[in-house]
Amino acid sequence: MSEHFDAIVVGAGPSGNAAAYTMAKAGLNVLQIDRGEYPGSKNVQGAILYADALERIIPDFREHAPLERHVVEQRMWLLDEKSHTGAHYRSDDFNEDKPNRYTILRAQFDKWFSRQVRAAGALLITETTVTNLVKDDAGRVIGVETDREGGPIYADVVVLGEGVNALVGQNAGLRPELKPQHVALAVKETHFLPEQTVRDRFNLAGEDDGVVIEVVGSVSSGMVGTGFLYTNKESISIGVGCLISDFAETCIPPYELLDNFKSHPSVAPLLKGSEMKEYVAHLIPEGGYNAIPRLTGDGWVIIGDAGQFVNAVHREGSNLAMTTGRLAGESIVQLKAERKPITEANLKLYRDKLADSFVMKDLKKYRRIPALLERNKQLFTAYPKAMSQALQMFLRVDGTDKRSKESAMMRSVKRARGSWLGVATDMFKLMRAWR
Amino acid sequence: MDAPETPTDGLNIVVCIKQVPDSAQIRVHPVTNTIMRQGVPTIINPYDLFALEEAMRLRDQYGGQVTVLCMGPPMAEDALRRALGLGADKAVLITDRRFAGSDTLATSFALATALTRLGADHPVDIVFTGKQTIDGDTAQVGPGIASRLELNQLTYVSAIDTLDQGKGEIVVRRRAEGGVQVLKSKLPCLITMLEGSNEIRRGSVADMLRAARAELTVWSAEEAGVEDVMMCGLRGSPTVVKRVFAPSARDEQAEMVTVEGKQPAQIGDAIIDLIFAAQPKLEADLSAALN
Amino acid sequence: MAAQPPNKKPAGRAGMKKELPEKFRSYKHVWVFVELERGKVHPVSWELMGEGRKLADKLGVDLAGVVLGPKSDETRQAIKETYHYGADVCYICEDPALADYRNEPYTRALTDLVNTHQPEIMLLGATTLGRDLAGSVATTLKTGLTADSTELDVDDEKSLAATRPTFGGTLLCTIHTLNFRPQMATVRPRVMAMPEPDRSRSGRMVWHSLKMDEADIVTKVLEYVADATTDDANLAYADIVVAGGMGLRVPENFRLVTRLADVLGGEYGCSRPVVQKGWLPADRQIGQTGNTIRPRLYIAAGISGAIQHRVGVEGADLIVAINTDPAAKIFEFAHMGVVADALTVLPALADAFERRLGRRAMAS
């Protein structure tokens, strides 16, 4: 006896959950399959949750979702070996009724989200890996095969929210293999500290106030990459990620990068005395707009990381995942309501909705950034160092007159790039890519 | 809620399973000595899986049904659903604020009461429990249930040799201290399964779908048949935890044997020197025993 | 032990005033159950006798041993030794039905004895027999029972404070039995020190008869397969244990472990993933979900030392760890460490022991 569903969603990450929730809520018969022991058991994120994307799916999520802290302060650090140059922005405005960003722990958040999905009526089976897609003679996707006994499971549409590796889609020939320069490898640790210590170290008044630190510079050892440090309730998430292609080239082990980051004089005191519990590594699709694969076909649709929907510049991923999941879900619901088959042609609905959303608009805007960064590594090495040297000169009172200091500072910036032309080119390229 | 339907023939087996925090993930805060529960996932007590598998094997051989029974907070539903996905037929959760703080005596009371209700229409033939839990770790709940229900108690069972439904007889192998007892007993009985006695199966797609769809039976204390709530939870528990603390870390560090620049044989000798220096009597005893 | 999360205070109970109900006020003296199986006393009984003596002295009461068994020379010998190890009194029930351990007659005998003679504290070994019996007896008496205690004491109010590991050894908790008697606890073998026997001691005997016929007893022992006659691992009682973990990489390398165990006349074991991979049978697993071992020497090769493994080996007198990773957790509780490849060190160690102990390895 094989079963038939309106939709099968592969994956119970933010994208899969958003899709399954949207469809189940509208009354579709949805089966969701995840290979983890429970939803989120193996999922990795920094993790910042952007409220807006979730609010559009579950408006009152703040009342029951497991949120760690809402972000009241953002720090941006340029790191060199011994210093950091930083900009901090903190505002009491972030202590609003409905805060905009939260830190979360994915294991807990995904579990909660999944409970909402099931309450909405979707069926979930875990510890089950989808091994392949089942196609009919015409090449239409009609179901999935799993690693459990009992044959294929059928559905009108398979929604692939399987995350960055996207092996199912790849094996079925729906999308090409990932390219090393399009994926970053991130390693992350969770460091436990008493709640009060976290608040004291980051100068947090409110019980749920939190701080985010985003880091570029020596943290990536010359590779294209960034580091981060987020405050949770009674832990700190710290991580660093760089392009796979760079790791391959430099042969720097990822954990070494993280160890260096943790022992940096600006970071070590924040972690002092903590107990490291969780060490994880995960991929992030960072190819941007140009790396997005084909997203729809007869009986299938791709959402979330599987579709490369990550805005690496702004460190947004889960919100793109939830939004693409929701839009795919809404499209399928609409097609079903109109009794239209879920074909490549009809799924134009999803592609249009995407093109109209911030997801595609943002990725398009930054489409030049990935290639730019890859080809201009000096952005990650020279400038942070120059900045640090310049500021140190500026701040040190040592009998040198200010004018000499200023020109020395300028020289140090120029030296960083070899020539003023180089600096100007970098600035120009960066601005053009940003536009 | 109504009791799940019981089979008209075949064995009526109940397996008690507990949802426990995955001890691999428990952290004790180094300074405050309190448990840091943030994000500690829960699992089915690993010992109980041996009991569940054995129960399902009996069912597959003799017919009947396997019900999993758990006392715990509402979220223990996850454990029960997981057991259904592994192939159990029915699941019953008994959950009530008044069960909170139960020690083994109160736990066995609550479970025994629910078992009585489960056996109201068709008596329960075999109750299975795990050898012990990994959080409570007492191995007392099984014997406690058996005493309360006056079931024949068969603990530390490594194998079920034969089962004769007609005669109501069962022959099992029970691990004793210096050997294995082959015991013949009668149904109804309570069996606590030894670890490693079998390997839990992987449910099929159909099992997983059935588990995902299943309506669990959820009973409050009263629904489970408890008449005297004073016998439940903290009030029904004669033992009281007075103090919880982390074990003190060992003071001395491990003595490290240097290996740099040494041949394997030298390393071997160096280790042995250290071992015998620490345990002088061992050398004499070893030579005596071996020669 | 209460099953509530240990970081929450048992609401209103811990601070509750102890008021022993009238009927329990007459309960006095410390009892130790002497575990006699097939003519042999389990050593844990004497370890408990030593501990019971200390508690009895603190309370200023008698220490009693309870000996259940068939009428036999071995039973008589056990009674004698009970005094040697510190008992003032011996409660004895001799009956052919008690020849082999079975729950029914043992529970009956022990509960009857308790109800008649009313001890305030009763200790049993946390063996398969002791745990089987203690669980039944405590439930029948409706009293509290603390399992697997590692430390026993009496507090200012003269009540038993039993400390035991919980959450897989990550925490310890101290448990009291309020308002009920006797206060019962089981203790694992080799946790308490073995006292020196005093062969000159003797004491009172109190006889009790089992009010039960063989015909009343449902469970029958068909056969007893002693471990010596089987291949089964006897890790728990081994003096020397050599174990390997995932660091050995392939099943073939476990030959190195068995060879060293052979040379030392010890047992071999492994960590859990080794069993899960099917490289060694389940009875070889050491740790929380396997065997607890208390050998005089434990050699762990290629084992990382996860907490679940640690709790099973911590009782060893001497732990020697071989691991390539200097940061491996096992070095946090091992007494001796070697940061090196187990595949080199294990054979080197076997050779070195052979040289030292002057003996060739038995063919294996």
Ligand SMILES: Cc1cc2nc3c(=O)[nH]c(=O)nc-3n(C[C@H](O)[C@H](O)[C@H](O)COP(=O)(O)OP(=O)(O)OC[C@H]3O[C@@H](n4cnc5c(N)ncnc54)[C@H](O)[C@@H]3O)c2cc1C
């Ligand atoms: C270190 C790090 C930090 C990050 N920080 C942030 C941040 O701060 N903010 C942010 O918004 N984003 C962040 N991201 C990105 C974000 O995590 C992802 O964009 C988001 O998780 C994508 O969701 P998803 O549902 O597409 O995929 P995933 O979350 O990866 O979920 C995929 C799911 O599919 C399941 N699955 C995969 N294959 C199969 C199969 N064959 N069969 C069954 N199930 C399968 C997996 O078990 C998993 O549950 C970060 C990522 C990393 C790695």
Ligand SMILES: Cc1cc2nc3c(=O)[nH]c(=O)nc-3n(C[C@H](O)[C@H](O)[C@H](O)COP(=O)(O)OP(=O)(O)OC[C@H]3O[C@@H](n4cnc5c(N)ncnc54)[C@H](O)[C@@H]3O)c2cc1C
């Ligand atoms: C509920 C539960 C119960 C459990 N119960 C048990 C239990 O009873 N017993 C148990 O053991 N585990 C148990 N575990 C598993 C436990 O958490 C660990 O996963 C397990 O002990 C790890 O086994 P390991 O040390 O062999 O493997 P790993 O953790 O993989 O460690 C291998 C070690 O070998 C070292 N190594 C690698 N190569 C070499 C070499 N050439 N020479 C020397 N060293 C080398 C490595 O540095 C590493 O430290 C349980 C887990 C759970 C969740």
Ligand SMILES: Nc1ncnc2c1ncn2[C@@H]1O[C@H](COP(=O)(O)O)[C@@H](O)[C@H]1O
């Ligand atoms: N709350 C519970 N719900 C169901 N079964 C339980 C519960 N507590 C203990 N058990 C069973 O009793 C066995 C022994 O538990 P314990 O005495 O806590 O070591 C376990 O393996 C379970 O089978």
